Amino acid sequence: MAKILIPLLGDDIAPRFDLAQEVLIIVTTTEGEIIEERPIVLSTASAEGLCNLILIEKVDTVVCCGIEQEYYEYLTWKKVKVIDSVIGPCERIVFEAARDNLQSEDVLLERG
Amino acid sequence: MHLSIESANYLIRGLMDSSIELHQILDEVPIGIAAFDLDRKMVLLNRKLEALTGFSNEEARSLQCRYVLRSALCHRGCLIKQLLERNGPIDTESDLINKNREKIPVRITAAPLNDVNGSIVGFIEFVEDLRPLRDCLHEDGPFFFQGKLIGKSHEMQRIFRILPVIAQTDSSVLITGETGTGKDFIAEAIHQSSNRAKGPFIKVNCGALPENLLESELFGHEKGAFTGAVEQKPGRFRLANMGSLYLTEIGDLPLNLQVKLLSFLDDRVLHPLGSTKGVHVDVRVIAATHRNLEQMARDGLFRQDLLFRLNVIRLHLPPLGKRGEDIKMLMEHFLQIFNPRFKKKIAGFTDEAKHVLIGYPYPGNVRELRNILEYAVNFCDGSKIQEKHLPEYILEYDSSMIGLDPVSTAEPSRIQTDSVVQRNQLSWIDTERQMILDAIIKARGRRSQAAKMLGMGRSTLWRKMKKYGVIPQN
Numbered sequence: 001m002a003k004i005l006i007p008l009l010g011d012d013i014a015p016r017f018d019l020a021q022e023v024l025i026i027v028t029t030t031e032g033e034i035i036e037e038r039p040i041v042l043s044t045a046s047a048e049g050l051c052n053l054i055l056i057e058k059v060d061t062v063v064c065c066g067i068e069q070e071y072y073e074y075l076t077w078k079k080v081k082v083i084d085s086v087i088g089p090c091e092r093i094v095f096e097a098a099r100d101n102l103q104s105e106d107v108l109l110e111r112g
Numbered sequence: 113m114h115l116s117i118e119s120a121n122y123l124i125r126g127l128m129d130s131s132i133e134l135h136q137i138l139d140e141v142p143i144g145i146a147a148f149d150l151d152r153k154m155v156l157l158n159r160k161l162e163a164l165t166g167f168s169n170e171e172a173r174s175l176q177c178r179y180v181l182r183s184a185l186c187h188r189g190c191l192i193k194q195l196l197e198r199n200g201p202i203d204t205e206s207d208l209i210n211k212n213r214e215k216i217p218v219r220i221t222a223a224p225l226n227d228v229n230g231s232i233v234g235f236i237e238f239v240e241d242l243r244p245l246r247d248c249l250h251e252d253g254p255f256f257f258q259g260k261l262i263g264k265s266h267e268m269q270r271i272f273r274i275l276p277v278i279a280q281t282d283s284s285v286l287i288t289g290e291t292g293t294g295k296d297f298i299a300e301a302i303h304q305s306s307n308r309a310k311g312p313f314i315k316v317n318c319g320a321l322p323e324n325l326l327e328s329e330l331f332g333h334e335k336g337a338f339t340g341a342v343e344q345k346p347g348r349f350r351l352a353n354m355g356s357l358y359l360t361e362i363g364d365l366p367l368n369l370q371v372k373l374l375s376f377l378d379d380r381v382l383h384p385l386g387s388t389k390g391v392h393v394d395v396r397v398i399a400a401t402h403r404n405l406e407q408m409a410r411d412g413l414f415r416q417d418l419l420f421r422l423n424v425i426r427l428h429l430p431p432l433g434k435r436g437e438d439i440k441m442l443m444e445h446f447l448q449i450f451n452p453r454f455k456k457k458i459a460g461f462t463d464e465a466k467h468v469l470i471g472y473p474y475p476g477n478v479r480e481l482r483n484i485l486e487y488a489v490n491f492c493d494g495s496k497i498q499e500k501h502l503p504e505y506i507l508e509y510d511s512s513m514i515g516l517d518p519v520s521t522a523e524p525s526r527i528q529t530d531s532v533v534q535r536n537q538l539s540w541i542d543t544e545r546q547m548i549l550d551a552i553i554k555a556r557g558r559r560s561q562a563a564k565m566l567g568m569g570r571s572t573l574w575r576k577m578k579k580y581g582v583i584p585q586n
Contacts, residue, residue, distance in 0.1 A: 009187065015178045016209055019187035045187070066182035066209035085211055087179045105211070109175065 002028050004097050005059040007050065008039070012089050017067040018047035024090060025057060032099040047071045054080055063097050122156065135169075144218075144239035147225065150232070152177045152192055161239055164218075166211025181239070183208045183220065191222040192235050203307050205242070217242040221310060240310075261297050262445055263438040267430040271298070278425055279305035284377065286362075286422045287400040289429030292479030295400040296360065298427060303356040308396055311355025316348050319364030327369055328385050337386025349382050349393050356396045362422065363403030363414060373397075374418045397422070432477040439470055439481065446482050447497075450489035458489060461497045468499055472506050545580040548573065552582070 004027075006013060007020030014020035020042070027036035042049060051071055054062060061081040075082050086093060088108030096102045122134040135156065138145050144161030148154055154172045157180070162168055167180050178186035183206045185191050195202050201223035209215050218239050225234040261272070278285060279302045287295045296315070303313040321329055328337075332347025349357060359365070365373065376382055377397065381390035399422045408414035432439060443461065451458055461469065465488075474480050484503055492501040499507060547566065555561035563573040577583045 009178075015182045015186045016184070018209075019184060021187075065179060067213055068209055068215050069213035072213055084213070087175060107171075107175070 001030065002060045002100075003058060004028065004061045004063060004094075005054055005057070006063045006090060006093055006097070007065075008090055011091070013063070013065050013086060013093055015065050017050065017062075017064045017071060017084075019045045020050065020064075021045045023050070023053070024094070025059065026094055026098065028098040034094065034098050037094070051075060051078075054078075061097070063093055063102060144241070146172075146177065146181070146237045146239065148177050148192070148235045148237070150234060152190075152235070154180055155234065160241075164210060164216060164239060164241060165208065177237075181208050181220075181237070182210070183218070185220065191220060191237070195222050195224060195235065196232075203310060205307065208239070219307075219309070261294060261301060262442060263435060264441060265430075265435040265438045267435060268438060271427065271429070274427075275301060276305055278302055278427065280307070281425065282306075282308075282396055283424040284396070284422050285398045285425045285427060286405075287398065287427045287429065288405075289400075289402065290431045290475075290477055291402050292474075292477030293429035293431060294478055295402075295429060296358075298429065299356075299358045299360075299398045299400060302398060303358070303396075306356070306396070308355050312352050313356050313358065314348050314352040315358045315360060317360050318369075319361035323366045323369070326366070327372070330369065331372060331382055331384050333385035334387045337384075341386065345384075347382070347384060349376065349395055350391065352395045353393050354395075356398055359397065359399045361401060362399040363401040363405055363408060367413075367415065370415045370418045374415060374421060377418075377421045432474040432481060439474075440466075442478060442481055443469055443485065446485040447489065450486055454489050456489055456492065457495065458492055458497060459495050462499070464499045465497050465502060468502060468506060541580075544576070545582070548576060548580065548582060552577075 003025060006024045006026075007017050008014055008022045008024055009020065014022075021044075022039060022041050025036075025038045025040060026034055028034050040053070042053070047068065051074060054075065055078060059080060061083065062075060063083045063086050065084065065086060067082065067084045072082050072084065083097075083102050083104050083106075085105040086102060086108070087106070092108040093102070096106070096108060123131040124134055124137070125131045135158070138156070138158035139160075141158060142160060144164045145158040146154060146161055147156050153174045154177055157165070157167065157169045157172050162172075165172070165180055165182075167175075172180045177192070178190070183191075185204070185206045191202055191204065201221055203219065203221040205217070205219050207215050207217050219242055220240075221238040223236050224232045225236055227233045261268070263269070263272075275298070285299075285302060287298050289295055299315075300313060303309060316330060318326065328341075328345060328347065330348050332345045332350055333341050335341060335344045359373075372383075376393075379390075380392060380394065382393050383390050405414050405419050405423075409416040409419050432442075443466075447458060447460070450456070469481075469484070472484075476483070484506060485497075487503050488497045488501045492498070548562070551562040551565045552559070555565060559573055559577075560570050563570045566573060568576075574583075
């Protein structure tokens with residue numbers, strides 16, 4: 001079981017962790033099957049608030065795009081894995097994240 | 113010039129004899145530049161923006177701009193969207209988070225790219241790194257603003273705190289203060305910290321030109337508007353379009369031009385001499401004066417309605433005499449400036465020289481202190497500035513005022529009426545005369561002892577006694 005959080009902007013990953021007003025939390029099995037998918041709308045965009053939510057929800061992995069070093073270090077210190085600078089539509093990211101196929105700076109877009 | 117996502121090398125043709133690469137030119141520009149197509153996909157990044165974002169041009173190509181710039185605007189209101197709604201470039205401050213997880217304050221200017229038919233074919237954004245400016249502000253703490261304004265007194269700290277706030281508004285500003293207090297620096301600092309910083313900062317001294325010339329200088333004229341108008345002139349207002357116009361000595365603006373300025377501040381439309389059409393100009397007006405405009409308005413010399421419009425934000429600069437410990441700070445600052453300029457290695461001031469400099473009231477304010485130190489550094493041949501290196505007129509002043517609080521001895525504000533100034537001077541003369549008489553009585557007529565009690569030299573006491581008629585003139 002793994003709990004993954006992805007900050008969203010529309011149907012895509014949010015360009016900024018600190019400014020995301022919506023997140024998607026997915027729970028996957030060790031085989032990569034998604035057993036829960038839960039969007040959460042935040043009352044205000046805040047990096048501190050999001051970190052708090054991540055700890056309360058006991059999230060294992062955060063997949064995001066732009067994140068400040070301060071919050072990156074805080075989350076990793078709290079044993080949360082952060083995969084940052086990921087670019088792409090939410091659907092593709094969920095698919096790859098569930099299979100543990102993501103790494104920082106991945107671009108899941110068809111270019112051109 | 114042809115731009116497309118497929119093309120790797122963008123060439124400019126027709127500018128030189130042979131084609132030149134666009135990228136090569138953009139890479140030399142010290143500001144980040146990005147071009148997008150109509151779908152807001154990156155077409156190119158220059159070297160500066162590569163450094164700012166952490167993306168190489170190849171990595172960024174065809175990505176949505178929001179994933180490369182990662183600016184706060186991408187979440188709060190896309191600049192390109194705003195650009196399409198507005199006609200003209202947009203300039204705003206924001207921040208971005210780059211690949212290195214750094215949050216960088218930036219100023220972004222976005223503009224559409226039009227083809228020869230005027231259709232929008234893409235967009236361009238200029239991204240300026242504001243860290244050097246912020247660093248300068250933070251490192252120097254409350255003592256400096258943009259490296260030009262110096263002070264740690266309560267009054268100056270208050271000004272430094274409110275300056276960035278004033279800069280971010282677009283309202284007219286009226287700066288008041290005695291001559292030499294730094295009104296010009298403040299005006300420029302407001303412009304440089306504002307969203308108009310990329311635009312021009314045009315300064316006009318309203319008192320420096322005759323009335324008939326000033327009108328065409330400010331508002332411009334059409335060709336043939338008057339004898340000698342052989343060419344059309346845009347005027348300073350139009351030159352300051354998208355920037356700030358600084359009207360110094362606004363109190364000297366003739367009444368008929370005050371009406372024209374008032375009309376402009378009302379509708380932002382200019383009417384150049386000889387023109388039947390009005391011209392819309394986007395200018396922030398910053399005005400400054402050492403005069404008391406309220407008094408002038410009461411005397412009918414300045415339009416009250418213009419004063420109300422200019423007085424949206426009022427900033428009063430304190431005279432140097434009221435800035436307490438700033439005098440010492442400025443002394444050290446100017447010494448550091450003039451030492452290398454005059455190839456000197458002066459380490460500081462003797463106690464006596466320091467005493468004289470701190471005790472002097474500086475009617476010419478910071479400008480006068482600067483001039484005094486320029487003189488002193490020039491004439492100083494040792495390692496410390498001594499009394500003898502200071503201009504004579506300060507020493508003369510010092511002999512009568514030494515030991516007194518500089519704040520209380522400061523020349524009364526120019527804004528005060530002449531009668532107040534006269535009254536203050538009279539009361540000082542009376543007081544000093546009485547002090548001398550008292551000291552002579554206490555010293556039982558012994559002048560050297562009286563001089564000692566008064567803290568002045570024997571010859572100075574003799575000169576003053578003569579001046580006040582305590583001893584016969586001849």
